[in-house]
Amino acid sequence: MSLKHVKAIVKKELSGYFGSPVAYVFIVIFLLLSGFFTFSVSRFYEMGQADLRAFFEWLPWIFLFLVPAVAMRLWAEERRIGTLELLLTLPVSITELILGKFLAAWLFICFALALTFPLVITVTYLGDPDMGPIFCGYLGGVLLAAALLSVGSMTSSLTRNQVISFILSVVICLFFTLAGWPPVTEAISAWAPAWLVDLVAGFSFVTHFQDLQRGIIDLRDLVYFASVVFFMLFSTAVVLDNRRSL
Amino acid sequence: MIEVKGLTKYFGPVTAVNDISFVVDKGEILGFLGPNGAGKSTTMRMITGYLTPSEGTALIGGKDIVSRGLEARQSIGYLPENAPVYPDMTVLGFLNFCAEIRGFSGKDKHHRVEEIIERCFLSEVRQQSIDTLSKGFKQRVCFAQAILHDPPYLIMDEPTDGLDPNQKHEVRTMILEMAKEKAMIISTHILEEVEAVCTRAIIIAEGRIVADDTPKNLKGMSRLHNTLSLDLEAKEGVDFQKELSTFSWIREVEALGARGGDEAVLRLRIRTGNPPWDPERELWRFCCQKGWTVVSLFREEGRLDEVFRMITAPDRGN
Ligand SMILES: Nc1ncnc2c1ncn2[C@@H]1O[C@H](COP(=O)(O)OP(=O)(O)OP(=O)(O)O)[C@@H](O)[C@H]1O
Numbered sequence: 395m396s397l398k399h400v401k402a403i404v405k406k407e408l409s410g411y412f413g414s415p416v417a418y419v420f421i422v423i424f425l426l427l428s429g430f431f432t433f434s435v436s437r438f439y440e441m442g443q444a445d446l447r448a449f450f451e452w453l454p455w456i457f458l459f460l461v462p463a464v465a466m467r468l469w470a471e472e473r474r475i476g477t478l479e480l481l482l483t484l485p486v487s488i489t490e491l492i493l494g495k496f497l498a499a500w501l502f503i504c505f506a507l508a509l510t511f512p513l514v515i516t517v518t519y520l521g522d523p524d525m526g527p528i529f530c531g532y533l534g535g536v537l538l539a540a541a542l543l544s545v546g547s548m549t550s551s552l553t554r555n556q557v558i559s560f561i562l563s564v565v566i567c568l569f570f571t572l573a574g575w576p577p578v579t580e581a582i583s584a585w586a587p588a589w590l591v592d593l594v595a596g597f598s599f600v601t602h603f604q605d606l607q608r609g610i611i612d613l614r615d616l617v618y619f620a621s622v623v624f625f626m627l628f629s630t631a632v633v634l635d636n637r638r639s640l
Numbered sequence: 641m642i643e644v645k646g647l648t649k650y651f652g653p654v655t656a657v658n659d660i661s662f663v664v665d666k667g668e669i670l671g672f673l674g675p676n677g678a679g680k681s682t683t684m685r686m687i688t689g690y691l692t693p694s695e696g697t698a699l700i701g702g703k704d705i706v707s708r709g710l711e712a713r714q715s716i717g718y719l720p721e722n723a724p725v726y727p728d729m730t731v732l733g734f735l736n737f738c739a740e741i742r743g744f745s746g747k748d749k750h751h752r753v754e755e756i757i758e759r760c761f762l763s764e765v766r767q768q769s770i771d772t773l774s775k776g777f778k779q780r781v782c783f784a785q786a787i788l789h790d791p792p793y794l795i796m797d798e799p800t801d802g803l804d805p806n807q808k809h810e811v812r813t814m815i816l817e818m819a820k821e822k823a824m825i826i827s828t829h830i831l832e833e834v835e836a837v838c839t840r841a842i843i844i845a846e847g848r849i850v851a852d853d854t855p856k857n858l859k860g861m862s863r864l865h866n867t868l869s870l871d872l873e874a875k876e877g878v879d880f881q882k883e884l885s886t887f888s889w890i891r892e893v894e895a896l897g898a899r900g901g902d903e904a905v906l907r908l909r910i911r912t913g914n915p916p917w918d919p920e921r922e923l924w925r926f927c928c929q930k931g932w933t934v935v936s937l938f939r940e941e942g943r944l945d946e947v948f949r950m951i952t953a954p955d956r957g958n
């Protein structure tokens with residue numbers, strides 16, 4: 395694997411994002427939604443607490459729709475306009491391609507996430523927040539984005555149609571998200587044994603994200619996100635390789 | 641050297657490419673001909689590693705495209721069909737990306753890209769976003785990408801598609817200039833292009849090779865090859881056909897009627913048996929003796945389009 399190749403692909407992808415309206419539309423919508431949910435729905439000011447709980451509580455739901463929207467074009471668009479043929483006949487390996495594209499999308503979402511820094515400034519101005527949970531919350535957000543993106547990368551490699559890719563990816567991510575959502579776990583625990591509830595909840599993005607949000611960096615959570623990303627990117631490679639010999 | 645060995649591709653029940661083998665040496669320009677859907681693009685996609693062959697393989701400079709794909713792809717320049725390029729990038733950005741992937745950096749990269757922009761006549765659009773370019777310019781950008789790293793093996797799927805006559809000429813000139821140190825495969829539907837640049841032509845139909853020869857020899861397969869075309873001023877009461885048939889070496893004289901709307905000139909096509917070394921001269925002399933006015937006389941070389949039709953659509957042949 396060559397880092398130069400990965401770097402070139404990341405650069406090309408990012409210039410593609412910022413060369414089209416995609417980047418700006420995404421960033422604006424992301425900021426508007428997070429602002430709306432944090433301030434209006436969760437009543438950030440009225441709660442009178444100097445932390446970003448309100449923001450982080452909504453983040454998985456905002457990401458659930460926005461991240462697949464970024465990921466849907468990763469491969470589907472290349473296939474549709476035919477540039478996949480160009481890309482796959484260049485002397486780069488599939489690993490480099492997948493990694494480059496994934497990293498670029500990830501960097502882009504991290505950039506959007508970083509643009510929520512006025513929230514941090516607001517809470518430090520209003521009170522004396524505990525920086526630990528805020529830092530961990532952002533770390534959780536970054537990891538959550540990676541997991542959602544990897545799912546989107548996989549669904550995008552399946553089709554040349556971005557809409558199909560988006561819907562598939564939202565459905566899969568919704569499953570991963572809902573599995574640990576309290577109303578769902580409660581519903582399951584009504585009839586299922588506790589270990590099954592834990593198992594299902596253990597698959598959820600939200601469960602692991604919440605741990606981080608509370609300010610606990612647990613190795614198990616990190617391993618969880620890393621394995622989701624690895625598994626999904628690996629599936630992307632398998633799909634791309636299979637479609638080559640189709 | 642490009643060695644193609646028994647390439648076969650199945651798309652479900654369809655056999656798009658069926659056991660194709662050939663070799664292209666350095667210095668050769670192989671023309672790839674065939675009707676729509678014959679399997680030209682599919683073959684090229686397998687040779688360049690975009691599609692994995694169902695059976696068989698291709699060796700690019702001795703490197704197997706299936707098992708050592710990465711190394712093999714390093715020495716290939718490929719212009720895919722319809723010239724796909726990234727619409728959101730600028731011409732310069734796109735070529736820089738390709739140069740980086742091909743392992744150029746710093747000054748070297750800069751020089752390469754500048755040189756190729758110059759050579760492919762892209763200077764005026766270098767900062768333009770690719771989706772605002774016309775079709776011909778997109779084609780040129782993709783062509784630039786293919787020759788950017790000066791690859792020893794060049795594979796181009798309809799390289800002059802969508803270019804204006806001047807640019808077609810430029811591209812052909814560039815291809816001929818590069819010919820000496822490269823092995824090239826070019827697919828095209830323009831038969832004059834084959835005659836102008838290719839040292840060899842392969843015709844494929846329904847996934848199989850049906851002809852593999854030099855353009856000249858292919859033309860020799862034409863039914864018109866070596867026939868004489870004779871235009872004479874019409875003369876009342878003279879049956880040219882009958883009089884000409886007296887030659888021992890003339891097998892058949894076919895009257896094609898008046899030439900191009902000019903009632904006064906008759907066109908004859910003469911099929912020869914075993915002609916003297918200079919049949920035109922003999923024929924000319926004979927006509928003069930008879931007092932006929934010869935408007936034109938030439939020997940047909942044969943036409944590639946006729947051979948193409950004969951080979952690829954024999955039952956519908958004319
Ligand atoms: N991805 C695919 N799935 C199914 N069939 C395919 C696919 N790609 C090509 N084919 C089929 O394979 C055959 C050969 O197609 P190919 O594109 O190689 O033709 P071609 O010789 O390049 O034609 P043209 O002159 O029109 O470019 C066609 O019958 C086509 O329908």
Ligand SMILES: [Mg+2]
Pocket residue numbers: 680681682721797
């Ligand atoms: Mg084709």
